[in-house]
Amino acid sequence: MRKCCVSWFRSIRPAIAALALFAVVGPPAVQAQDGNPWQVRQSGVRIFDYGIYAYSDLGFVEAPEDISGRRFAAADVRLLRRTQTILAQSGLAFGMRFRVRDPGLIGKTLTLVMRFPRMTDPRTGRSGDVLFDRFVAIGIVRRQLFRFDHLWEMAEGRWTMTLLDGRRVVAEVPFKVVVAFN
Structure with missing residues (x-):
């Protein structure tokens, strides 16, 4: 045995x-x-910083393609905390600052894409889960920010800010937005 x-x-x-x-x-x-789903990616672009920003509020500008129909305008933007975890609060702005450095990208039209969990503006009934912004790369420091102005914008989950050259990702920063109501 x-x-x-x-x-x-x-x-x-x-x-x-x-x-x-x-x-x-x-x-x-x-x-x-x-791979790491939370990895910051950059190719031909330098991401200077990302996370939560302080800013001077310049009010709103019309943005008919956005869910709310407007975007906030900011000046004197400065990084408060480098993080990919965002605790959603009214007035909090987060995002990334970057510069296109690849000479092959200078002069090209690039697309900033922001993906987020689906949200709906109760006032207009418009909803969506993605925003686009196109610009011509000229080698200056640019920023992509999102500010929580309404409770309905505080969509918990994965948010991703991606810079595209056609279909090719040249920069990407994923964020985890957390909503904590008391």
Whole structure:
């Protein structure tokens, strides 16, 4: 009986070792393929900073393509805290500042895309989960900010700010927006 148990243990020892390695390290193929979903990416663009910003409020400008129909305007923008986790609060602005540095991108029309969980303006009934902004890259520092002006804009989940050259991603910063109501 004892000989049988030793033989059985020897036969499953490689499986136990593999299972122990899997439990400690995890599935390497999945990790390598998925990568880090919260990684900041940049190629041909330098991201100076991202996170929560302080600013001087210049009021609103018309933006008919936006869900609310307007955007806030800001000056004297400065980074308060570099973070990808945003605790949603009224008046809080977050985003990224960047400069296109690849000479092959200068003079091209690039697209800023902001993706977020679906939100609906109760006043107008308009809803969406993406905003676009196109600009010609001239090598200056630019910013992409979002400010929470209404409770309905505080959509919890993954928000992503992406800079595209056609379909190619040249910069991307993902954020996790958290809503904590008392």
